[in-house]
Amino acid sequence: MQADLLFRGGRVVTHTGEFRGGLAVSDGRIVAIGADDALPSARREIDLDGRVLMPGVVDPHCHLGVNYDYDEDMRTETAGAASGGVTTVLLFIRNPEGSYIPFYKDRRARGEQQASIDFGFHFGIQREDHIPEIAQVAAETGVRSFKCHMGYERGNPIGIVSSTDAWVYGAMREAVKLPGGVVSVHCENTDMVELLKKEMMATGRQDLAAYTESRPTFVEEEAIGRMIKLAELTGCPLYIVHTSVGRGPELAAEARARGIDVTMETCPHYLLRTAYDEDLGPTAKISPPLRDLEQQAGLWRGMLNGSIDTLGTDHVPFIKTGGDLWSEKPGVVSFNWELPLMLHHAVHERGMSLSRLVQLNSYNPAKRFGLAPRKGTLAVGADADLVVVDLDEERTVTPTGKGTCLYDGWTLRGWPVMTVSRGRVVFENGEVDPDAVGHGQCVNRPESERS
Secondary structure, eight states: OEEEEEEEEEEEEOSSOEEEEEEEEETTEEEEEEOGGGSOEEEEEEEOTTOEEEEOEEEEEEOOSSSSOHHHHHHHHHHHHHHTTEEEEEEEEOOSSSOHHHHHHHHHHHHHHHOSSEEEEEEEOOSGGGSTTHHHHHHHHOOOEEEEOOSOOTTOTTOOOOOOHHHHHHHHHHHTTSTTOEEEEOOOOHHHHHHHHHHHHTTTOOSHHHHHHTSOHHHHHHHHHHHHHHHHHHOOOEEEOSOOSTHHHHHHHHHHHTTOOEEEEEOHHHHHOOTTOTTOOGGGOOSSOOOOHHHHHHHHHHHHHTOOOEEOOOBOOOOOOSSOTTTSOOOBOOTTTHHHHHIIIIIITTOOOHHHHHIIIIIHHHHHTTOTTTSSSOOTTSBOOEEEEEEEEEEEOOOOSSSOOSOTTOEEEEEEEEEEETTEEEEETTEEOGGGTTOOOBSOOOGGGOO
């Protein structure tokens, strides 16, 4: 057998461990994996020279087509993601006007014309009548993940409709009936946020910390506990997005010990930036907010002890005004830098194993959202979604695209040097392949398209 592509002489890292060797790829999938002398020849052979070969990053949390045109975002942002070792992105996406079935068909078709890597969707519950549609949506789109927003007060700058507890409970009762069904929740007590925001605005403060102090940790902790209770009552798997509080991983671990299916996600910005960093102002506004070093320390404990399950970027390329804090849109970008940030700050600085990073970045999100065993792992039959990492390469973060980057000028050690999506090299020698536009496929497929 001659393969299409062969990697040899590397440090191959999976979610369970690592070994010296490589793997072979044909027709977009892994066909052999193991020691170098057990691998077939290939039309293109790459000597890793001791560098790391890992599964491509599965980013479970991003927002595209919110501020910029959807087609444009799918083209530019998935290319940026490819340069950061990302091979699959899952969009939290909202349709406030109508059914998700025609919406899916439109967004899938347009995305497949523009994306350089694979993509999929979570659908937001923005109206009560989205809830009884869940079963039909799952059958006709393949999407089994539904998000309920909280913490977005009336008149918020991006027009998100927060769910009531009844909406969350109703969505959970429907999603639990689906194979692989899951409800994701942005956990903040909406009523408390609305009250405390008004009080803080009355002080006239415009510093970033004012936004954080208007949404204190207890509004997130309380909501996490409440959502865990609804998950317990319904039996529905719960995915808690972008936790910013150190108590969050502990609450999730306590719930799992009681047999409740809870997955906890955090993001690089909560691990690495605080609301009190002197170089940050209103353009660093994020929802939930950046917090302080105490909360950050709690999140790192969760990263290292296993009580945090996944990492998401919450990448959203908003146009920021740099003006009034309270009307500024919340969100930052980090597709391109999430993996280098974690290699530097988690692996090099804190001693996290590369296998643990693969769990957080690839295996766990793929498993949670029904993409395993095709995504998130290195195994025969899996999609050849791969990233080659040079652990010793040092580069400085230099953002050139859309959105607000919180790491401009940071020098990081450990960078992706090649990204492969379904067997195609989409990033190499510091450049994203411009001909990869349209290579990406939607990972959510209706039942009629599944073999």
